[in-house]
Amino acid sequence: MATENDPGMKEAGAFPIDRPTEALLRDHNMVRKLSEKYLNSDSQEVKMQAGKQILQALHMHSRLEESVFYPAVRCIDESLIGHFEQDHQHVDDLLATLDGMSLDNAQSEPLMRELISAITTHIQEEENDLFPRIEGSGVDMTPVGLQMQAFEANMVHMQAQLSDQGAMRR
Ligand SMILES: [Fe+2]
Numbered sequence: 001m002a003t004e005n006d007p008g009m010k011e012a013g014a015f016p017i018d019r020p021t022e023a024l025l026r027d028h029n030m031v032r033k034l035s036e037k038y039l040n041s042d043s044q045e046v047k048m049q050a051g052k053q054i055l056q057a058l059h060m061h062s063r064l065e066e067s068v069f070y071p072a073v074r075c076i077d078e079s080l081i082g083h084f085e086q087d088h089q090h091v092d093d094l095l096a097t098l099d100g101m102s103l104d105n106a107q108s109e110p111l112m113r114e115l116i117s118a119i120t121t122h123i124q125e126e127e128n129d130l131f132p133r134i135e136g137s138g139v140d141m142t143p144v145g146l147q148m149q150a151f152e153a154n155m156v157h158m159q160a161q162l163s164d165q166g167a168m169r170r
Pocket residue numbers: 062065084088122126
């Protein structure tokens with residue numbers, strides 16, 4: 001395989017390219033931590049910060065899964081992936097509503113709680129019902145991992161450019 005001839009690629013960044021589900025798991029755990037922070041704090045400031053980070057992380061994570069990961073693993077269980085895509089649609093609707101709201105007021109809290117509940121169930125299902133089947137399939141996930149790494153790097157780059165532009169306008 002082409003990637004095995006290029007060990008440099010494996011050292012680029014901390015993305016575990018041969019086990020891309022581990023990268024997704026890291027994202028899940030980060031969202032879990034932020035969700036706990038949001039739910040357990042009484043400070044509007046802390047809630048606003050954690051809430052913003054949750055929205056941003058979810059946006060990136062969902063695009064990565066929909067664009068690269070799900071198409072690559074659809075053959076394992078088409079209806080399961082279809083179910084996950086519907087979950088994403090529901091989460092996206094909530095994200096769109098929350099994006100237009102100020103997260104430091106009481107009105108956003110029920111929606112944030114609904115979002116957190118939806119994603120908690122969704123990521124648990126991905127981890128329980130999909131990831132072990134990928135591991136068990138014995139398929140070499142390195143080509144998918146490489147694509148995911150590139151996609152993520154590109155999204156981070158674009159995000160940085162957008163926030164630079166925002167900073168210049170201020
Ligand atoms: Fe997902």
